Amino acid sequence: MLSAAPRPFTAEPQVVRLWNGFLNGRVLVGTVLLVLQGLSLTVHNRNAPLLWVICAVYLAFTLFARIAGRRTPPPPQVGWHWLPLIGLDIAVVCLLQLLQPSPMNYAPLLALPILMASALGTLLLAFATTASVTLLLLGWTGWAGRSGMTDLTQQYFQTALTCAGYFLMAYLTHQLAQRLQRERQLAQQNREAAHLQEQVNHLIIHHLDDGVLAIDREGLVHAANPAALLLLDCAAGLRLPFALSATVGNAPLAALVEQTFASGAELTADMDLVHAGRNPLGLHARTWLTSPLDTALPEAAQWCLVFLHDLREMQARLRTEKLAAMGRMSAAVAHEIRNPLAAISQANALLAEELGAPAQQRLSQMIANNAQRLARIAEEVLDIARVQQQLHGAEASALPLDEQVAAIWEEWSDQGPAIGAAGTASERTALVQLQAPQAMVAFDAEHLRRVLVNLLDNAQRFRSSAADGLQLHTGHAAAAPAAGAAPVWLQVWSDGPPLEASVQRHLFEPFFSSQSRSTGLGLYICRELCERYGARLGYQRLARSTARGSVEGNAFTLVFYPTAVLGTPAYRLDTIVV
Template identity: 55%
Template structure:
């Protein structure tokens, strides 16, 4: 059963749009607490008056009125006040809170007839102003309380109710304490607010950085996995999930042990953990839903992250957990990059060699033309001159074709397509090929195109067919048995005309098949690796296609498996040249 997907971090916009009041969250709770505390104090004062009534009947009715009014005002403010505290600046908006508290406490102090002293309650408005207001409000509130306290002492002194010296000392010390409490409380609140702002700012920066990292990793072409020591993938980007054969929305975390095809990846991670070192290796994985193996280049990197401690003591340092970051790169992409570099190298090489080949060819052609004029009376020598001229022209066309593939200009090297009678042209090319030192009756022709014509240049088709015949001859089992090399044509009713060269050679390896038509790829050291690539490029010029299959063909010894290269021609008139693969390379 898959685990639920972990919560995603907030986006950059969400992090930037967070309410600025988040930094004041502790003070919002304090504001709500102060409002509730005022209601409780008002209730306690009312209960206190009830208790005094049972001890001293006939109390002052004004005290009851003040207590009831205070309870009503605190309840009203608690129910109607905003969730956020008022502005910290001094102003009339603080009168329903600080002003009411000071007035009620002073009235109770003036109206009380017993030994009770309510002056200690004056610390409540001082604390409210010091915590929720600015320094001006805190000092102004404290100064107001000080003046009222000293005024009350002076009035008591004038009335002769107290001993003046001791009362003034006590009031002075109390007021000094009020100022100290107000200042220290305000500084502590300011520091808490500043630290809260810094924490919020750091949190937003961390969330933004996390989102940027997640965005970069998500769109990274390289696969990234974060694996713990239990071989559970904690994080993975879409590229890595795709390489493993999983959907982009696959739930995290998941175990590498879930699929046997990932065993080599698990072994590489285990090796990196065991050696405590990063490793780099090429591995092959079997992705989910695929039969073949996927070649990957793997790199690991070990890192440590802090994990929350399970201990009750919050001061205990967090535990460090080692994680393995795995980078996966598809070998096919790396090979494609290498092929692109090869193509660029071929383009530069072709441009450099062109001048070296064209100049000797021009000299040979010119000298052959002059020699033909001097030998006009000798037919045998004239025949030799014609052979030299034809081969020089053929070599020039080969050079031009290679250059046309490598050049960036799309207007150079246009194909001169014509209508070819396929069976007739194939028979002629095969006859010429056998005449070039091949054993007699070394090829079996099975031509069944029924005088159909194809849109192709005759010389280009000859080059393709000769290249395929040379490859088939090289890998056939017996050069003296014609059925080991067969050339076939066909034109099914309503279908496309095709040409096929088949030989009974051994099957090609899967790695060879994947790169069969790529430039510079060859299983032989002496081969340039351009033959089949040029065949494919020439076919694409005429909207034809060439492909490889492993087919069984009937022979005198029964059906035999062999290698077949098939060309499917397009129907219709010739069109402008399509841009070849090399046309995008700047020479």
């Protein structure tokens, strides 16, 4: 088995700077040694060619190391790669001390390799270097003592004291270097964490639907997300900071910020911003104050955070909650009136058998029709609960779309004439074009029948009398070459009049209908069924080719995505309680 190659050593920037400092120091030491040799020749008239050669070679090596290795410090572990650095310095100092003709002492220069090993290497390397220097100094002391040049006892004591200082210096230097490195790493981690948190905050605030502003005491906006710029009628590329009071329409908001700084408390207010060329915009504003870093300073930096909510959206959410509450109440009421309705219908049927007068028969028929209407409304209201129960246990299966749509169309068209919007009967005719013969969709067969029948009933109610006034199509949507399989779609089109804009906005909301005799639950249930299986139901005004030419009409399109997962749980509708 092949072993993985060792990872190359990568030094941190601060280590590289320290390494370059030592390289510059070695060059400086080599230059000073050459200068000392020149002064010795000039002042004392002592010429030592070998010392000149040693100093010149040492300076050349230090210059080469400075140029070649300025960006790549050696790994800190003990190894032969330290020999051209620490070993060369120790060898040069020892040769100078041994060969110099004057009483000059070069031993203090041994502190340079010890400092280099302590600051750039491990503690083992630092102590090994110090131990080598200690052995050399003790050996030199012993050799000098046997030669009779110095007092041996005093020199040994001085050497031992010097070496002990070297060991202490090596230990303290290494500990200080490690601590500085840990502090730098911690600072780097904190900087990265702060940068990451800043990015997270920016992304969250940037994509919030509510507006967020950061304003200082001078009324300058230092931060604003796109939603806030839109609410304040500001350009999307506006440069920050900008004065909030620069626009006259923002005066109420600027006054609220001033009150927040003056009171030092959080404030909440509803206001209307009136901008030129726009309708008044109702806003709900909340202000928060940041805590200053130094509370002792009266002018410490402090910002006011303003959260802006569009009152129209808040009212829309309240309306949705009210609709949900009304739906729960309606379901309860519908459930309670089913039994009385059944009793009324049965009693009316028995009574009709005993009535003979035509007027009485008409009254009985009116009772029966209205009882049936109430029963149908109750069934539609309770339909939401039934759909929810069905979705909990329903599993999608792979259905051949064209085959399934053809069967549903045949069943629906065989039901006979349908009642149109004007109250007249109209034939169930349509132009059917099924162009997805191989398409398989993830859907429940009964739920697909229910969705398609509801869409056909709605289209039949508002269509014209033309044979192609109602059209049923299937097909494949265009897809990019790299996008995989194209989505499959099913569309029900009718040439009815366009829907009003107010109707389009609430088309798929529960209990909303443009007709007084409808509960407004049909399209809502259809969309919920579609979303259960990963499909999407939408409305658009679309032109279609007919025998009369190109005619605009109302199109409801159901898109089946190829990535739909069979058997996915109905998370969306599970939250609906009826």
